[in-house]
């Protein structure tokens with residue numbers, strides 16, 4: 001997973017960052033509030049692939065409900081799906097697992113193929129282990145590019161806001177399986193400097 005952090009006040013010094021921490025340390029390190037942290041915003045960019053496997057026996061997305069009219073709808077209007085989808089470093093499902101997208105999506109448009117997705121992205125890789133980001137978003141999934149708002153986060157991503165740029169990597173029209181490339185840009189308040197200056201003694205780097 002590619003990670004780039006930059007202090008908004010010193011945007012000229014773009015630096016590659018590798019953060020190593022446990023969930024417990026993140027909580028201790030991030031007890032800062034945005035109103036105490038003027039000018040200390042950090043921008044982090046994260047890249048991964050989202051695997052929505054709905055067609056296989058070992059599916060990670062299952063349809064749990066639908067309306068009586070859903071079968072007659074060209075847009076599956078009224079269907080609801082619960083997912084625990086893998087997030088991987090590369091486009092192959094066998095590449096390094098960096099987290100899971102857990103939540104649900106429903107088919108919400110009468111006219112077009114559109115989802116409403118309520119998902120928590122739970123990271124388990126060494127960079128963001130235990131931290132989460134949340135999106136609540138409209139997703140017109142046949143479009144090549146989509147944008148999802150990040151409406152919050154936990155751990156390293158407390159008080160997060162940001163945007164996901166999403167692009168379909170592949171879609172199997174026969175079984176509905178899809179792989180989506182994610183570029184996440186997230187603004188938060190737990191910077192590498194804070195780790196070094198305030199909690200460096202606890203870092204495991």
Ligand SMILES: *[C@@H]1O[C@H](CO)[C@@H](O)[C@H](O)[C@H]1NC(C)=O
Nearest residue numbers: 051053056057058059060093
């Ligand atoms: C499902 O199992 C098959 C066979 O073991 C494997 O090739 C495939 O990657 C698995 N898919 C998921 C989503 O775990």
Ligand SMILES: *[C@@H]1O[C@H](CO)[C@@H](O)[C@H](O)[C@H]1NC(C)=O
Nearest residue numbers: 065066067068069070071072
């Ligand atoms: C819709 O179609 C599926 C697959 O044919 C079927 O399993 C399901 O019972 C149908 N649902 C309704 C509400 O008719």
Ligand SMILES: *[C@@H]1O[C@H](CO)[C@@H](O)[C@H](O)[C@H]1NC(C)=O
Nearest residue numbers: 022023024124125126129130
């Ligand atoms: C993530 O944290 C858990 C405990 O909170 C730990 O068991 C696991 O080894 C950590 N994973 C990585 C990749 O650091």
Ligand SMILES: *[C@@H]1O[C@H](CO)[C@@H](O)[C@H](O)[C@H]1NC(C)=O
Nearest residue numbers: 047165166167168181182183
């Ligand atoms: C993500 O960013 C990379 C590098 O800028 C770019 O090549 C790729 O097309 C982007 N993907 C998405 C989904 O925005």
Ligand SMILES: *[C@@H]1O[C@H](CO)[C@@H](O)[C@H](O)[C@H]1NC(C)=O
Nearest residue numbers: 055056172173174175176177
């Ligand atoms: C698409 O899904 C069908 C049905 O599960 C499967 O037979 C086929 O191999 C899949 N195509 C690709 C490119 O994975």
